[in-house]
Amino acid sequence: MDLIHCCVRWPWKNFPTSKTSLFQKEERLRHYNPLPLTVPAFSNRMPAQCVFSRIEGKGKRSPPPPPGGAPAKLAAASPVASRKWRSSAHALRGAPRRAQTPGSVTYVQSNLPRRPVPRSPRLRPGGAARAPGAGRTARSHPGAATCPFSAKMALASGVRFAPRALLRPWSSPVELFHHDRYRHHEPPAPVHYEDKHVSVVKVWGGTEPSRYFLITARIHKWPSGILRLGGINGDDISEAPRVCPWARRWVQTASAGPAAALSTGAGPSLPLFLLLAEWVAVMKLRNPPVNALSLELLTELVISLEKLENDKTFRGIILTSDCPRVFCAGLDLTEICGRNPAHCAEYWKAMQELWLRMYLSSLVLVAAINGACPAGGCIIALSCDCRVLADNPKYRIGLNETLLGIIAPFWLKDTYVNTIGHRASEQALQLGSLFPPAEALQVGLVDQVVPEDQVQSTALSEMARWLAVPDHARQLTKNMMRKATADRLLRQRDADTQNFVSFVCRDSIQKSLQAYLEKLRQRKG
Ligand SMILES: CC/C=C\CC(=O)SCCNC(=O)CCNC(=O)[C@H](O)C(C)(C)COP(=O)(O)OP(=O)(O)OC[C@H]1O[C@@H](n2cnc3c(N)ncnc32)[C@H](O)[C@@H]1OP(=O)(O)O
Numbered sequence: 127m128d129l130i131h132c133c134v135r136w137p138w139k140n141f142p143t144s145k146t147s148l149f150q151k152e153e154r155l156r157h158y159n160p161l162p163l164t165v166p167a168f169s170n171r172m173p174a175q176c177v178f179s180r181i182e183g184k185g186k187r188s189p190p191p192p193p194g195g196a197p198a199k200l201a202a203a204s205p206v207a208s209r210k211w212r213s214s215a216h217a218l219r220g221a222p223r224r225a226q227t228p229g230s231v232t233y234v235q236s237n238l239p240r241r242p243v244p245r246s247p248r249l250r251p252g253g254a255a256r257a258p259g260a261g262r263t264a265r266s267h268p269g270a271a272t273c274p275f276s277a278k279m280a281l282a283s284g285v286r287f288a289p290r291a292l293l294r295p296w297s298s299p300v301e302l303f304h305h306d307r308y309r310h311h312e313p314p315a316p317v318h319y320e321d322k323h324v325s326v327v328k329v330w331g332g333t334e335p336s337r338y339f340l341i342t343a344r345i346h347k348w349p350s351g352i353l354r355l356g357g358i359n360g361d362d363i364s365e366a367p368r369v370c371p372w373a374r375r376w377v378q379t380a381s382a383g384p385a386a387a388l389s390t391g392a393g394p395s396l397p398l399f400l401l402l403a404e405w406v407a408v409m410k411l412r413n414p415p416v417n418a419l420s421l422e423l424l425t426e427l428v429i430s431l432e433k434l435e436n437d438k439t440f441r442g443i444i445l446t447s448d449c450p451r452v453f454c455a456g457l458d459l460t461e462i463c464g465r466n467p468a469h470c471a472e473y474w475k476a477m478q479e480l481w482l483r484m485y486l487s488s489l490v491l492v493a494a495i496n497g498a499c500p501a502g503g504c505i506i507a508l509s510c511d512c513r514v515l516a517d518n519p520k521y522r523i524g525l526n527e528t529l530l531g532i533i534a535p536f537w538l539k540d541t542y543v544n545t546i547g548h549r550a551s552e553q554a555l556q557l558g559s560l561f562p563p564a565e566a567l568q569v570g571l572v573d574q575v576v577p578e579d580q581v582q583s584t585a586l587s588e589m590a591r592w593l594a595v596p597d598h599a600r601q602l603t604k605n606m607m608r609k610a611t612a613d614r615l616l617r618q619r620d621a622d623t624q625n626f627v628s629f630v631c632r633d634s635i636q637k638s639l640q641a642y643l644e645k646l647r648q649r650k651g
Pocket residue numbers: 415416418451452454455456457458459460498500501502503526527530532533534535643646647648649650
């Protein structure tokens with residue numbers, strides 16, 4: 127498998143953020159979450175059976191629309207406002223269950239294992255149920271079955287159920303994405319991992335045929351902190367001890383406390399980390415030995431990006447490599463060497479798709495470049511919003527296509543020009559330059575060069591900087607800056623594919639690519 131999603135999530139994601147400082151939020155988290163400090167590793171169920179959390183100030187209850195339509199005063203003052211008012215009133219009447227949200231909302235979370243519970247006859251198929259005789263309503267949900275408090279009780283008390291993700295205990299994106307895949311599998315053999323920062327509490331899924339696993343770990347530093355790590359690969363469970371130290375580093379960075387201001391570069395402060403933890407997914411490329419962009423990896427990347435984009439809990443992705451010393455070696459040359467034109471065309475379309483998706487992503491993408499980053503690897507990094515490169519002279523970055531006897535397509539050239547300017551691109555593209563970190567920083571190819579062990583924390587700090595901007599403003603600006611470049615490819619996608627295929631399928635180019643691959647293999651020997 128090629129990708130690891132590793133997401134650190136805070137369980138109570140619905141605490142109000144507006145009007146509440148992060149420190150207050152942290153205090154509330156401590157107050158509300160009754161889980162004890164230590165949990166025996168691999169206990170089958172968490173000690174707390176069910177937790178009610180009252181979340182206040184989620185919005186005022188909308189007044190029911192008076193029967194006569196928009197008030198006359200409003201109509202007289204502004205016809206537009208009146209029209210808007212009328213349409214919202216209509217929406218309220220049309221969908222009373224959604225609109226009449228109680229001012230104070232109670233979400234129910236349970237950390238009991240799921241068990242089948244017969245559906246309450248009050249619950250209608252499709253998910254909506256009405257509280258008897260009350261204006262308030264609740265959403266029925268399969269997850270509600272896990273809660274020992276019945277839907278009936280909750281409805282009677284005016285509870286509005288949280289969406290599925292909130293009802294699931296410590297939900298994580300991996301769990302949400304791939305829930306169906308591992309839900310029914312037996313738990314795998316226990317993995318024990320414990321140190322002074324983190325202890326593994328439970329491992330979910332992970333047995334064949336599931337390709338996904340999840341580790342729930344407890345962060346000792348934060349009494350109420352639960353860490354969820356997801357993974358996808360064949361030898362997944364044995365990875366746990368490897369994954370955990372990685373997570374531990376994040377915890378250590380975060381545990382430096384609020385004094386570790388962003389500007390020191392020492393990593394984000396604790397509350398900031400908490401906040402970020404809810405929003406940021408870390409995606410690790412894993413296609414050993416060099417993360418070459420095989421068709422499978424390209425496809426997985428596109429799918430994963432799409433899923434993260436659609437999951438509204440995410441605002442950013444940190445993209446990094448799981449292979450030592452290499453971020454990404456670019457196109458997998460074996461996908462275009464000695465292959466038929468149809469395969470090359472399919473491959474190139476996947477490459478275009480990945481670039482388009484990344485370049486126009488509404489999420490903040492930060493590349494934590496922890497290894498060599500030539501050609502296609504550089505394309506991936508360039509389509510991110512920000513690049514942090516590890517300071518190692520062997521980790522060079524750039525577009526070296528000409529050295530292989532091939533040419534960067536126009537959209538890649540445009541991306542290069544947009545990043546480092548016309549003259550620098552002209553030189554670098556023709557010479558096939560691969561820049562060592564200091565030069566890459568100087569030319570503007572990367573935004574930060576930091577010691578290798580600080581790449582992740584710096585990427586997180588950068589993410590914080592980008593996420594400090596309101597999403598809609600940042601997204602529209604990004605679109606404004608990048609759309610023209612992307613549109614150019616969108617208009618000529620087929621022609622670009624044809625160009626690429628007819629070019630790489632030429633005998634001379636095939637010979638040149640073969641020779642390059644051979645050189646790489648011999649260099650190793
Ligand atoms: C059309 C425009 C768009 C994009 C163009 C491209 O992306 S073309 C691809 C350009 N890529 C490169 O030029 C990178 C070539 N690779 C390297 O320079 C080094 O491999 C690298 C990444 C610096 C890592 O060095 P390291 O010493 O760690 O590994 P090594 O060279 O020994 O390679 C290990 C095995 O991986 C194979 N390999 C390397 N790169 C690729 C690749 N791009 N595609 C396919 N396979 C690759 C290499 O042959 C070794 O194979 P092995 O069978 O183990 O000998």
